[in-house]
Amino acid sequence: MSLFRLSLANMRCNKGKTAVNILIIALALILFLVVNNLAAALAQYVNGMKALPKYRTLQVTYNRGFGSRETFEGTLKGMSHVKQVRQAASPLIGMIQDSAQKITDGAYEDYYYLTFQEFHPDVKIDLISGEYPKHPGEVVIPLNFQPYYDSYMSLTKEKIPYLNGKDFIGDTITFSFRDVQENWHQDKVTVVGVYDSVKVLEEASTAYLYQEDFIRLSKIRFEDPNYQPTDYEVVVDEYQNIPAVEKQMENYGAIPSRKTSLGGIGDFAFLMSGASAALSAVVIAFTLLIVCYLISSLIGKRKKLVALFQTLGYRNAKIFRMLLSEVLLIGLAGTLAANLLTALLFGPLWEPILTRFFSVYFLPLAIQWDYYWRTVLISAAAGCLIPLCALLFCYPKLAKIRPAEVLSDG
Amino acid sequence: MTMIEIKDLTKQYAKKVTAVDHVTAVFKDKTFYGIMGRSGSGKSTLLQLLGTLAAPTEGTIVAGGEDITRLKPNALADFRQKQIGFVFQDFQLHPYLTALQNVMLPMQLNAGISRREQKEKAMELLRKVSLEHRADHYPKQLSGGEQQRAAIARALANDPRYILADEPTGNLDVQNEQRIFSLLKELSGNKTVIAVTHNPVISQYAGVVLHMQDGRLQGEGMV
Numbered sequence: 001m002s003l004f005r006l007s008l009a010n011m012r013c014n015k016g017k018t019a020v021n022i023l024i025i026a027l028a029l030i031l032f033l034v035v036n037n038l039a040a041a042l043a044q045y046v047n048g049m050k051a052l053p054k055y056r057t058l059q060v061t062y063n064r065g066f067g068s069r070e071t072f073e074g075t076l077k078g079m080s081h082v083k084q085v086r087q088a089a090s091p092l093i094g095m096i097q098d099s100a101q102k103i104t105d106g107a108y109e110d111y112y113y114l115t116f117q118e119f120h121p122d123v124k125i126d127l128i129s130g131e132y133p134k135h136p137g138e139v140v141i142p143l144n145f146q147p148y149y150d151s152y153m154s155l156t157k158e159k160i161p162y163l164n165g166k167d168f169i170g171d172t173i174t175f176s177f178r179d180v181q182e183n184w185h186q187d188k189v190t191v192v193g194v195y196d197s198v199k200v201l202e203e204a205s206t207a208y209l210y211q212e213d214f215i216r217l218s219k220i221r222f223e224d225p226n227y228q229p230t231d232y233e234v235v236v237d238e239y240q241n242i243p244a245v246e247k248q249m250e251n252y253g254a255i256p257s258r259k260t261s262l263g264g265i266g267d268f269a270f271l272m273s274g275a276s277a278a279l280s281a282v283v284i285a286f287t288l289l290i291v292c293y294l295i296s297s298l299i300g301k302r303k304k305l306v307a308l309f310q311t312l313g314y315r316n317a318k319i320f321r322m323l324l325s326e327v328l329l330i331g332l333a334g335t336l337a338a339n340l341l342t343a344l345l346f347g348p349l350w351e352p353i354l355t356r357f358f359s360v361y362f363l364p365l366a367i368q369w370d371y372y373w374r375t376v377l378i379s380a381a382a383g384c385l386i387p388l389c390a391l392l393f394c395y396p397k398l399a400k401i402r403p404a405e406v407l408s409d410g
Numbered sequence: 411m412t413m414i415e416i417k418d419l420t421k422q423y424a425k426k427v428t429a430v431d432h433v434t435a436v437f438k439d440k441t442f443y444g445i446m447g448r449s450g451s452g453k454s455t456l457l458q459l460l461g462t463l464a465a466p467t468e469g470t471i472v473a474g475g476e477d478i479t480r481l482k483p484n485a486l487a488d489f490r491q492k493q494i495g496f497v498f499q500d501f502q503l504h505p506y507l508t509a510l511q512n513v514m515l516p517m518q519l520n521a522g523i524s525r526r527e528q529k530e531k532a533m534e535l536l537r538k539v540s541l542e543h544r545a546d547h548y549p550k551q552l553s554g555g556e557q558q559r560a561a562i563a564r565a566l567a568n569d570p571r572y573i574l575a576d577e578p579t580g581n582l583d584v585q586n587e588q589r590i591f592s593l594l595k596e597l598s599g600n601k602t603v604i605a606v607t608h609n610p611v612i613s614q615y616a617g618v619v620l621h622m623q624d625g626r627l628q629g630e631g632m633v
């Protein structure tokens with residue numbers, strides 16, 4: 001009989017306590033995994049955004065109220081930290097959105113909208129198949145939408161872009177478009193980020209981060225009958241200097257059409273990582289307390305069995321090793337259960353749970369799931385260390401057991 | 411030199427109850443001792459002292475020429491492992507190990523013997539107590555008599571010099587009682603067997619019957 005088998009047999013003597021121990025550890029680790037993986041996902045997202053060199057550009061809209069374009073451009077160029085000012089090629093901002101399930105003649109159908117934020121004469125939209133646009137900037141594309149882009153060929157319900165949006169980051173999607181004059185054109189969209197179930201261009205992703213700016217800008221554009229959109233790309237020397245340039249622009253009365261700063265979400269990510277560390281510490285400390293209590297009461301119930309081993313000639317060190325392998329098994333079981341459940345919950349079960357029980361048909365970034373091996377490893381370490389520390393803590397109680405207790409009642 | 415000599419052995423509980431009161435005795439080799447006495451007379455306590463399960467308040471126990479009351483916890487554990495086999499009234503089998511595994515439990519501590527040999531030896535011991543057909547059964551699946559026989563097989567696992575039995579038939583019917591006593595008698599062929607009981611039937615099996623009263627041991631061969 002190995003130590004392992006012996007420990008299993010001992011465990012069976014206190015099934016309830018063992019189960020509760022495993023459950024407590026598993027629950028704590030699930031909390032730990034969720035919080036830390038989300039924080040890690042968010043941090044990775046923010047770092048990714050910051051790392052993109054493109055983010056050193058800032059989009060500015062020329063406002064007629066400012067004066068002539070020349071003055072406007074000159075002012076922008078004269079600012080500190082500004083390296084270059086160029087007229088922006090009208091960006092195509094597209095996103096693919098799930099309309100979820102729609103009943104047509106009693107049947108379920110999945111629709112995906114390819115939506116463009118702007119719809120002006122330069123933007124050409126092509127209907128590959130499905131319905132013609134009903135609203136400016138919107139094309140309804142059925143699930144079998146297969147433009148000149150390979151990855152879409154394999155689109156399945158599980159592989160719709162915003163569920164695994166990260167798979168598409170960096171990819172270029174080529175579209176054909178038909179403009180309002182019914183002319184056909186082709187254009188490209190580069191996927192640079194995933195936000196709020198939307199695959200968007202780099203600028204669009206920031207626009208979505210700052211909805212207010214988007215709305216403010218739209219107002220200016222639509223309330224001014226003579227408005228002619230001219231966007232400028234302002235190249236800033238360093239990412240970090242973008243807020244300063246924005247500030248200068250605001251002082252001059254120019255409007256940054258899309259703030260590129262990640263300040264808000266960056267702060268949030270920082271806060272999250274701090275909060276997740278604090279919460280993890282609290283969760284683990286609290287679990288340690290509970291498990292200490294459980295193992296202490298387990299040893300209380302084990303007195304007779306421990307005494308039996310002592311009468312058989314087992315040294316206390318050997319008995320301790322037996323208990324050690326038992327609590328390690330408990331820790332491992334808890335870790336395994338937690339990781340499996342978390343993977344299940346945020347994997348295959350996530351979408352059904354959201355849609356069925358909460359009628360949520362989109363997945364905001366914040367709950368996009370990803371496995372961070374560091375977190376998994378830390379959870380495994382915590383899962384084993386918690387019962388181990390608890391056992392060490394209870395060692396005095398174990399050492400007090402005398403072999404004569406084999407004869408005690410109960 | 412393998413006999414046990416006890417001298418002035420005393421055990422007090424909480425400095426009030428004197429369960430064993432200055433007992434001096436010699437337990438000879440290869441003899442079946444039956445210790446009888448009323449409940450509360452100190453039989454179990456004496457057995458615990460002999461088995462090093464409890465430390466005496468006073469006195470010495472010399473076994474194999476060594477004063478075992480002076481041993482440190484680890485040495486005591488080793489002494490129990492090598493020299494003593496216990497048999498208890500309520501069998502004390504591990505509920506989640508089979509009869510065979512229970513018999514193997516004390517052998518685990520014996521580094522010199524391979525797992526296969528352990529198994530073979532355990533099987534042999536089960537055969538000795540006529541339980542080989544129950545080797546893979548769990549205690550729950552065994553009758554009281556069978557459990558006690560498994561416990562005796564376990565007590566023999568490391569071929570100890572002494573078998574200490576506390577009310578070994580306390581939970582058994584008459585037939586099993588006889589079976590256990592004759593088994594113990596058989597074992598006394600090459601071991602010292604000390605069985606504590608208030609069952610008078612033991613006098614038919616034990617070579618020496620001693621009486622315990624108020625913590626004092628009386629009988630033939632007593633000093």
Ligand SMILES: Nc1ncnc2c1ncn2[C@@H]1O[C@H](COP(=O)(O)OP(=O)(O)O)[C@@H](O)[C@H]1O
Binds near residue numbers: 423427450
């Ligand atoms: N752990 C203990 N603490 C206090 N008193 C005890 C303890 N064990 C036994 N006693 C007392 O010691 C006396 C002898 O007990 P015991 O050896 O169990 O007798 P027997 O086995 O002959 O019935 C009794 O009075 C009993 O109450």
Ligand SMILES: [Mg+2]
Binds near residue numbers: 453454455576577
């Ligand atoms: Mg007794």
